[in-house]
Amino acid sequence: MPETTPKGLTGLAFGGDYNPEQWPESVWQEDARLMREAGVTMVSVGIFSWALLEPEPGRHDFGWLDRVLDLLHTYGIRVDLGTPTVVPPAWFYRAHPDALPVTAEGVRHEFGSRGAICHSNVHYRAAAADITTRLAERYGDHPALALWHVHNEYGVPVSACYCDSCAAHFRTWLARTYGDVDAVNEAWGTAFWGQHYTDLGQINPPRATPTVGNPAQALDYKRFADATIRENFTAERDILHRLSPGVPVTTNFMTALSQCDSIDYWAWGREVDLVTNDHYLITDGRRTHVNLAMAADLTRSVAGGAPWLLLEHSTSGVNWQPRNPAKAPGQMARNSLAHVARGSDGALFFQWRQSRRGAEKFHSAMLPHGGTETRVWREVVGLGAALDSLSTVRSTRTEADVAVLWDWHSWWAQNLQWRPSEDHDPRERADAFYEVLYDRHLTVDFAHPEADLSSYPLVVVPALYLTTQAAGDNLRRYVEGGGTLVVSYFSGIVDEHDAVHEGAYPGALRDVLGLTVEEFSPLLAGERVQVTGPDGLALTGDVWTEFVVERGAETVWSYGDGLTAGRPAVTRHRLGEGTAWYVSTRLDAHGLDAVIGRAAEDAHIAPRTDLPRDVEVVRRTGASGSHLFVINHTATDAKVPLDAAGTELLTGERAAGRLAVPAGAVRVVRLDG
Ligand code: GLA
Numbered sequence: 001m002p003e004t005t006p007k008g009l010t011g012l013a014f015g016g017d018y019n020p021e022q023w024p025e026s027v028w029q030e031d032a033r034l035m036r037e038a039g040v041t042m043v044s045v046g047i048f049s050w051a052l053l054e055p056e057p058g059r060h061d062f063g064w065l066d067r068v069l070d071l072l073h074t075y076g077i078r079v080d081l082g083t084p085t086v087v088p089p090a091w092f093y094r095a096h097p098d099a100l101p102v103t104a105e106g107v108r109h110e111f112g113s114r115g116a117i118c119h120s121n122v123h124y125r126a127a128a129a130d131i132t133t134r135l136a137e138r139y140g141d142h143p144a145l146a147l148w149h150v151h152n153e154y155g156v157p158v159s160a161c162y163c164d165s166c167a168a169h170f171r172t173w174l175a176r177t178y179g180d181v182d183a184v185n186e187a188w189g190t191a192f193w194g195q196h197y198t199d200l201g202q203i204n205p206p207r208a209t210p211t212v213g214n215p216a217q218a219l220d221y222k223r224f225a226d227a228t229i230r231e232n233f234t235a236e237r238d239i240l241h242r243l244s245p246g247v248p249v250t251t252n253f254m255t256a257l258s259q260c261d262s263i264d265y266w267a268w269g270r271e272v273d274l275v276t277n278d279h280y281l282i283t284d285g286r287r288t289h290v291n292l293a294m295a296a297d298l299t300r301s302v303a304g305g306a307p308w309l310l311l312e313h314s315t316s317g318v319n320w321q322p323r324n325p326a327k328a329p330g331q332m333a334r335n336s337l338a339h340v341a342r343g344s345d346g347a348l349f350f351q352w353r354q355s356r357r358g359a360e361k362f363h364s365a366m367l368p369h370g371g372t373e374t375r376v377w378r379e380v381v382g383l384g385a386a387l388d389s390l391s392t393v394r395s396t397r398t399e400a401d402v403a404v405l406w407d408w409h410s411w412w413a414q415n416l417q418w419r420p421s422e423d424h425d426p427r428e429r430a431d432a433f434y435e436v437l438y439d440r441h442l443t444v445d446f447a448h449p450e451a452d453l454s455s456y457p458l459v460v461v462p463a464l465y466l467t468t469q470a471a472g473d474n475l476r477r478y479v480e481g482g483g484t485l486v487v488s489y490f491s492g493i494v495d496e497h498d499a500v501h502e503g504a505y506p507g508a509l510r511d512v513l514g515l516t517v518e519e520f521s522p523l524l525a526g527e528r529v530q531v532t533g534p535d536g537l538a539l540t541g542d543v544w545t546e547f548v549v550e551r552g553a554e555t556v557w558s559y560g561d562g563l564t565a566g567r568p569a570v571t572r573h574r575l576g577e578g579t580a581w582y583v584s585t586r587l588d589a590h591g592l593d594a595v596i597g598r599a600a601e602d603a604h605i606a607p608r609t610d611l612p613r614d615v616e617v618v619r620r621t622g623a624s625g626s627h628l629f630v631i632n633h634t635a636t637d638a639k640v641p642l643d644a645a646g647t648e649l650l651t652g653e654r655a656a657g658r659l660a661v662p663a664g665a666v667r668v669v670r671l672d673g
């Protein structure tokens with residue numbers, strides 16, 4: 001069994017990406033001294049260093065990296081060592097221009113940024129294996145080495161390449177997956193629009209076509225891209241396991257990033273020794289702490305509930321959004337500790353020292369351009385001390401209340417072209433349902449639709465357009481066994497090949513929901529419908545409506561106007577020991593909360609009316625005891641009831657009864673017992 005925690009770390013990890021090659025060696029000594037001052041315990045090194053490590057083909061220069069690792073070791077700082085395979089050197093591309101990725105339109109990218117990689121390219125694969133082998137041979141048992149960091153953020157900026165090598169590789173993948181061309185024709189429904197193939201050799205990647213291409217082909221290409229990129233990860237990982245036994249191997253995920261559209265993190269979570277994640281606040285006016293909590297919950301879920309590690313976030317603003325606000329005083333620590341509350345065994349940043357040159361010089365860092373006489377630096381030092389006091393949190397597990405289903409394949413399928421409405425965005429629904437659960441102070445586990453759900457009293461399905469028969473059966477068993485299910489519209493529609501399930505919609509979920517949908521009736525932009533329900537409670541829907549027919553379910557809310565007036569809008573179906581709810585329109589937050597409130601009653605989940613809005617309460621429990629995290633995201637002091645007395649770890653004070661949490665502050669109580 002490979003190791004799953006960074007070697008040699010006893011408490012929580014704290015640090016960041018360290019790119020010393022940007023600085024003269026005279027600066028390194030100061031870096032190490034300041035890292036120690038800030039309480040840094042681990043840094044990520046060498047992620048983009050291939051061109052310096054191998055300045056000419058086959059000629060390596062490890063001297064500078066030797067000195068960096070030795071220096072860090074002298075200062076007691078652990079190293080997360082990168083394999084630099086996200087940026088092959090310029091000379092490599094001169095020799096192998098075909099390793100540059102090609103877009104669906106046939107445009108070949110150029111060298112000059114990072115991540116310009118065709119993952120099918122044999123020259124790239126050989127070169128990546130070679131540099132990984134050399135690094136593992138040289139540093140595999142270096143005393144500073146804690147963790148291997150393969151590549152960087154697989155899946156961005158290029159999620160799929162459409163070149164000729166990828167075309168050949170895709171055909172091999174098809175042969176392996178389907179056996180022969182007839183099976184491909186069947187799966188893709190090529191009888192439509194005369195797309196029939198008589199030989200696998202006729203099949204190409206879904207390159208630019210005059211009008212919309214075959215959706216099942218496009219969906220399979222994402223699966224192929226995912227599998228191909230994963231082959232390159234596992235190749236590097238296996239080299240590292242062989243040459244550097246006992247050191248865990250990771251690659252940094254971006255679990256909640258919607259642009260990353262060909263990585264199935266459920267599959268990747270099984271391949272890494274330790275799940276690590278990068279998270280940046282998306283500052284588009286929405287509540288950033290809710291998105292952060294969602295990303296952290298999703299990352300923990302991908303890790304199977306085990307502790308994971310936040311490998312990158314920012315001390316303050318980033319520089320790649322249209323507008324990049326600084327973090328408010330105290331916000332960085334709230335962010336870091338919210339990740340820890342939801343299962344991260346530490347908090348690391350991009351990056352240690354802010355760059356003076358290059359594309360990310362306006363991205364914040366632990367040590368800003370302004371040096372140590374800055375607010376950010378003082379907050380970094382404070383965070384180091386805070387994390388140091390939380391060492392007993394390490395290895396404990398976050399306790400979840402409910403589950404939300406999540407499936408990248410369904411998401412890919414739903415985002416293909418020519419759907420009933422472009423206003424329906426599955427990610428938006430996932431965010432909206434999550435936010436309602438967050439505001440009810442329920443901690444969410446994300447689950448694959450075919451996973452065992454029996455431990456959750458409530459399971460929410462925000463949008464699961466692609467639902468396999470196995471997933472449908474799973475949800476039915478869950479409800480029959482006593483679970484409460486809430487399903488949003490346009491779920492259960494197609495199988496794994498994007499083929500509509502036989503019979504009336506929603507094919508895979510008809511039985512469990514006790515209804516059929518005769519027709520979808522999406523609304524025009526800005527159009528709204530009234531939905532009226534119990535006690536005259538009126539809700540508002542937009543984007544989507546449906547002609548629902550009850551077949552066992554009861555109508556709880558019905559459409560008040562529009563084409564579907566008088567028909568069921570929200571239904572409830574008693575089945576076996578449980579209950580299944582269906583929401584056939586896009587409700588706003590208020591409406592969703594009303595439905596979730598009713599479902600929570602069915603699930604016997606008591607409302608947490610004792611907790612103020614935006615005061616986040618999460619529990620991590622394990623051999624070292626139970627830790628209650630309370631994060632006050634508001635500008636008002638809050639009080640939170642404790643069900644046991646304990647010690648507040650950040651202040652060292654005893655806590656009992658009602659815990660005071662000042663505006664913007666975080667408290668972590670290690671409960672007695
Ligand atoms: C990503 C990358 C980092 C850095 C940060 C900040 O997470 O992994 O190298 O570019 O974004 O923009």
Ligand code: ZN
Pocket residue numbers: 101102118119120121161162163164165166167
């Ligand atoms: Zn390619």
